[in-house]
Amino acid sequence: MEIPVFVLGVFFEKLRPDLWVRRWWARLGLRPLLGVRLPVAVALAGVEARRLAVRASSLLVLYVVWRMLSSSFPATTYDGVNGLVGFYLAFLGIAVMALLASIGGRDRGVELVEALPAAGRTRAGSWFVLLGGLALVEYLLLLVRRYGAELPAYEDLLPNPWELVQGPAMLLGGGLLGLLAARRLPAWVAAPVCVIGSIAWVGVLSGTFDRTTMLAPVVEWIRYDDDPSIVVLEPGSFAWHNAYLLGLCALGMVAVLLLESTRRRALLGLGAVVTAGTAVAGALALP
């Protein structure tokens, strides 16, 4: 349904929803809560991206190799529909990459940086921009691959645009996990904890209990029964599973901001709301 342009004009000019949102944002105490200056965070993300591309080119090469090797869909076999599973490898890789890039006392305790106007929250925000940008690009690539190619016979088994979010959400979540670990744990502990913890997370939930599979970061789109010719969709809701993953990402962002913020009460409140939402989404995802 198309909305006439003049209706939109009246809506924005007379009702000013932006002011309404800003007013409520301030009333709820959310303005000082996030404290991320977006223009600075975006510029900083650009600087970081350029630096990573130039200085950590081996990571870039690994990423391109993963991109080329990760399974694609639509494919000629049913296995192709599990293409999002490849993102789990990237989840681990991005977690380690973010960890290495932000570890080593970067920004924390460096007096020269502490005395600059862009606060720690804005610096953390630049990582959100960087990881969010990467996730967005991957999502667009997934959409192109999903809808750009000729549709196979089992098209109805493929994920829809919302369900595709699982892959990019894993990238974002992996980066946030690495960032959080780098800021919370000593360098030599952070990487093993990140990787072993993530594998255990999937292993325990997916390997043993069918009922909790949907709480793992990665869930195979279809599974094979004893008879390999029979494929079935994993029980549970992929739509809610993705909401659960995005909730975890939001929780990761709140946790990172909490480490940088002096005004914690409002952030803790936001964290409680996000936790509740994530828990509900997780429960609804279960079969």
Add this chain to the structure above:
Amino acid sequence: MTVQVRELRKRFGRTTALDGLTLDVGPGVTGLLGPNGAGKTTLLRVLATVLAPDSGSVRVLGRDPGDPKERTEIRRRLGYLPQEVGAYNGFSVREFVDYVAVLKEHTDRKARRAEVDRVIELVDLTGQAYTRIKTLSGGMRRRLGLATAYLGDPELLVLDEPAVGLDPHQRLRFREVVSADPRRTVLLSTHQTEDVAALCREVVVVNEGRVLFRGSPAELAASARGRVWRNDVRDPGADLAWVAGDGSTRQIGDPPAGVELVEPTVEDAYLVLVGAKALEPAAV
């Protein structure tokens, strides 16, 4: 006044770094002299908004650093060179200055590039712009830190031992840069009394967290008149004595009758004020 400090106190465990320090600093270059552990760096860190005092009041550029909003406004108009620059070794000079420029909210890419080039040239690092920081000498790192402090042409510069490691040519260049704009307020801590004599409109001597002297370098030097003399041998009344290049012994303290008094320098006066403490190793 650009900086107003009243009854400032700061303790680190049992050590008192600032003990009721009161100070006003206006435009021009002000030198902060004092022995190791006198509280200079702590004072500069408080003024640079990276350290909160235990008590007392501070106004920097007319604002209160204790208030988060005003603190951010101070940081926008402040250039700070800490004792340890802490630059990231993997960055090139240009990358690091660019990184700091972004954090100083220079978000326009074109303007930022021009500003980065300007400050790199200001400290004579253009030839090393693409050199990795880990290969720079100590003096070059100091100049790199100075370049970041000058980003955005700040109204207030807080420099902690900026001339350490600079060769004579670079030290003269440093004096030229720092003194270029008399409207800017520059507060620098140093152990180089000759820099203070050559550069500073005002000098503040700090010891044990308190101000011992505040005035012009000439006034500081004059304060030691009658306390500096020369003799062939060390006299018992001398607090400090050293053999000068001409073979005579230059002495500071209570001169015996009949000795040849000499015109004191800023260094002599500083030694008279601070005494043997100036020669002790760092206590903090």
